[in-house]
Amino acid sequence: MMSLADKDNMASTKPSPQGVTMPFDQRLVDSQLLELTLEEKVSLLGGSGFATTTGVPRLGIESMKITEGVNGVKNPMMIDSGDAVGDVLAGKGPRTVCFPSTSCFGATWDVELIRDLGEALAQQARQKGITTIMGPGVNLHRDPRGGRNFEYFSEDPLLTGWLAAAMINGIQANGVGACLKHFVGNEAEDYRRAYNVVDPTGGQALRELYLAAFQEALRRSDPVAVMTSYNKVDGVHTSESPLIEKILRSEWNYTGAVQSDWFGTASTVESILAGQDLEMPGPPIWRGQRLVNAVKEGKVTEAQIDARARKMLEWINRTTSTSSCPQSASEDDNTEAISVSRKIAAEGIVLLKNDANVLPLDLTKPVRVTVCGLPAVDSPVGGGGSSLAPPISVKQPLDCIRDLHSNAALVDYTGGVNMHKTVPLLPPQLMRNPEDGTQTVKVSYFNDTSSTAILHENIATAQVMMLGHVKPGIDESGFSYVMSTSLLAPHDGTHTIGVRSTGSYQLLINGVEVLSAPAFVANAEDLLFTPFKLEKSIVYPMKAGQSYALELRVHDQKSPKQKPNEPGAYASALCFNEEHSSEKAIAEAAESAARSDVAIVFAGRNAEHECEGADLPDISIPGDQVQMIQRVAAKSKKTIVVLFGGGAMDVSPFVDSVDAILFAHYPGQEGGAAIADVLTGKINPSGKLPMTWPRRLEDVSTFKHFPAVRDPDGTVTLPLTEGLEVGYRRDWAQVEGGARYLFGYGLSYTSFSCTNLNVQPSTVDFKDSTAHIIVNLTLTNKGPMAGSEVVQVYIAPSRKTGSLDNSRKTQTVTALKGFKKVALKAGDSASVEIILPAKGSLSYWNTATSKWRIAKGAYTVSIGSGADALSKDLMVAEDVEWLHL
Incomplete structure (x- = not known):
């Protein structure tokens, strides 16, 4: 059976490269599956650590190291050490080449460059022994307040999908797996673990925008895994959604593995039946003995466990097989990765x-x-x-x-x-341990059942962090601790001292209490991504060079009520910000x-x-x-x-x-x-x-229904009320002043012109199942210096009279259907050809028939989307329905 990447390759400036499929030994997978016990099969379906999957050593089945990410490959060894999870997630820990944000990747519009990025990411991963990179993310910029927009390519599914596929192919061509995420609907961060995505358009917005980004990526690439999102779609968590089997696997014929986001699995039986293969992180909450018991109780069959275990064995075989991987690069060899990072930063x-x-x-x-x-x-x-x-x-x-x-x-x-939103951590250079004078904080831990400290430690950062675990010997049912250090004032001034803590506390300066607060019942999201919710601060006059004894007494560190799929969170931080006018x-x-x-x-x-974890207010x-x-x-x-x-x-x-x-x-x-x-x-x-950049926030179509808010009954709904009118797809001509800067906008130090636009054929005949639209034009650099221009091809139903039948009222938007970035010296011209698959470029999701449909009538092909864009019309003589494969 052909994979989706082999079917009906979409528009390209040249024949689309096939997705890089990482091979595996089917006979080996078959034999391993036969030899596994039920308990071993189940163990494969949950992680063994925060960033490692479970292996079966007796059969030579290796565990995989999987980690973030496409903006910098993190070292999973430190994450799995336990105490450092929070630091690593917050961008601390072992250094790595740090690439630009994914939105910068999107701004390059450069497929070849993003494939180069994929190769550099693979090289970085191999240095660290990583088998799979978690990314890229292909959720869309639905609203400019999206807290994670920087981590996604674009507001457009085609631009997103093409660039994501290029990255995936670059990664996987070099022996490392890629995991496409977050399937599907994770376009907002507030209440992301609770909100339910509802599509009032009857599925058209999901199909043409949010699912389309994944489909575009899967047409051109074959990632080893796809990650589900935290949210619900139509009332069902994506980890147990019928979308996995109905669309991802059956309709699109995706054959790789499906894993949860971290703590994103919501059930034992339902997630297995839905087709989710891996629960992360480990040890698992929903799998393990719970799943073994479910099999023994007849709620899940062993054949269903086999199907999931097979996907895990295939994934492991693909990414840990030395036959498909080149030799590891030197840890000191970051030259190429740094060069790619700089080039993307400049082109973006x-x-x-x-x-x-x-x-x-x-x-x-x-x-x-x-x-x-x-x-x-x-x-x-x-x-x-x-x-x-x-x-x-x-x-x-x-x-x-x-x-x-x-x-x-x-x-x-x-x-x-x-520019600070929170008070920064007290810097080490200002800390002095009261016992040995080192640049550390002394921490003493006490169980509630004893007045004697059970543990003392000196920490190099002014923060205690326990996420999903407590330190050895600590009684999670109730404990306290004391953080103490001296602050060496850098200058005269009224400086800010802050505390962030999940427990009740008293802060003492030179033995005098200056700040206190009751316990804050925090979850991991609050702790890692929205620390401002936990913060209180005071201003305190200080003299340069003088030492001030800080003592933070933290109490009531009892385990807060958590959902089963969320880790416990215990933390406190001493923070400092120098007076600044x-x-x-x-x-x-x-x-x-x-x-x-x-x-x-x-x-x-x-x-x-x-x-991540919070949307912007404005x-x-x-x-x-x-x-x-x-x-x-x-x-x-x-x-x-x-x-x-x-x-x-x-x-x-x-x-x-x-x-x-x-x-x-x-x-x-x-x-x-x-x-x-x-x-x-x-x-x-x-x-x-x-x-797209609006002039005013209230001009965006999502203004009144973004982000998600909790309803009085406790539910959280995120409706796609704006339908298809996301970003540039909105009719900005009807908005006073229009957009500030439209999608696809960007100036140059030189100037370009497009001439001689030709679109063939003038009438599309769908009796030819491989019908394509060929767009030709001449691009000229008319300015004084060399530069690059992005030729953007858009298609919309023609606004001329008699353009389309009434069944197409829901699709009046202009949509990107192809692009090419072209470099030219001053004064030079080039002939540019962009080939578009006719069906994919002209169809829309028909909610009445739940199929893709092409309406007969006239369509306009334009270069650029402004009023002065070059355009040509083409005709469709008959209605067509198809499966969009």
Whole structure:
């Protein structure tokens, strides 16, 4: 039976590469399955640790190491050590090459480059002994407030699917597996473990947008695994959803394994019957002895266990077979990965505004430059949550700008305003252990049944973290602990001291209680991703060089009520933030800008603001950063703004008063160098927005029904009320002022023109089951320097009279159906051909028949989606229904 990747390959600029299928030995799998006991089969269906699956050593069946991710491959060994789970998930721990955010990948629109990324990720994984990378994620940017948008490619399923497939093929061609996620409907973070996705369109929105992103990826790739999401769809958890067998396996013929997200399995019997193969992490909650008992009680047959165990054996065989894997790379050889990271960061930068060609800057001349904003010296490499990787090193924008200036002394840095959403952890350099003077915190643990400490330890970070476990000897039914260290004040000032704790506590400074709080019943999501919910703080006057004794007494650490599929969470943190005057920073920046030829303001968001586990409240730029931009622009001769973030931001307060705006996404560890290269013209920007930026949040179609909210009866519903009108698919011509920047928008230092558009055939005949639409045009670089342009092909029902029958009223949107990124030297032209499969490019989901349908009538093929886009019409002479395979 052919895989989906072999069937009806979709539009491409050349014949689509087949998905890289990692082979396995069927006879070996058959023999292993016959030799396994029931208990061993069941053991394969649950993890053995936080990042490892279960093996069967007596049969030579290996455990797999699986880990995040596509923005930086984390080392799973530290995760499985237990105590460090929280640190690693929060982007700490062993260093690795940190790539840009996935939304930056989307902005490159470069299939070949993203395949190169996949190869670099595989090399990074092999260094660490990892068999499968958890990613890429192909959920969509449904709303600009989506807290995890930075971790996903785009608002469009075709762009998302093509790039995801390229990454998967690059990973798997190098002997490492990839796991496509999160199937399906995880477009919001608030209440993500509880909300129920409901599609009022009768399934059309799910089919044409949210499922389509997975289908596009699976047409061109064959990942070893697919991960289910936390949410429900139509009232059923995805881990036990009929979508697994009905659509993923039966309709799309996906033959790989299906695993849960971490703590995302919701049942024992139902998840097995639905076709979910693996529960993560381990030890399992729902599998193990529970599942063995279910078989013995007749709730699950052994044949059903065999089907799931077979998928696990195939996955293990694919990724641990030395015959399919090259030799491991040297741990010191990160050169290629770093180069790919820098190239993606540069190609993903989107030039949003460039009045009077203020960019590129010529820094070979004695140009006086003011740089301001904390991201200039503390670049946010990624968004928050499980994808955040600890970088090997970070290229800071200020350093890179100075490196490219002919006289670095002419580059003045004035600082920036506070960007923190939470009070940072007390830094080690300010800590002094009361017993030995080391830069550590002393922690003493007590069980409630005894007044004598059962454990003492010195920790290098000012945080106790126990996630899903407690330390040896601690009684989980009730315990307490004391954290003590001295804080060495760095400067005179009224500084902020904060505490985040899941237990009740008293904070003492020099023996005097200054802060207390009752116990906070926190789950793992609160602890890892929304720590601001746990935080309380005070301001405290201090003298430079003076030592202040801190003692945090934490009580009532009893296990909070948790759902069975959520880990217990116990933690406390000592936090510190030095006094910082925003007004002083803004005034200094404005004064420096007045003396300079150009001012560059670095602003935006960081991992505290955009993080897995929580959606954004709005699209504003946080804190006093907008005020800094406005004050600098009022004084500067020329003002350039560089924005960091995972998606759309409100630039209305300053867009008309600045000269240029660059959107850098979260650019990874090499982002500073990439930004400097683009600012100075060493690289011509070619990024195109993978998401639409509205002028006002209330203009987006999801404004009134995003994010999810809890109803009075305790249920949480996330309706897809806007249907297909997501992002650029909305009719922005009907919105006052239109969008600020549409999907696919991005300026260049040169200019391009498209001419000679030709679309063949003019009438599509579906008697030919392989009918294609061939789009030809001439692309010319009319400007002064080499650059790249993305040719974007959109198709929509024609707005001319008599275009379509009434059955197609639900599809009046323009949709991307193909694209190609083309590099041209100044003055050069190239003939561009893009081949589109006719059925896939013209069909819609017919809710009446639950099939894909093509309505007879006229359609418009256009290059670009603006009012001045080149376009040609083509005709469909008859109605067609098909299975979209």
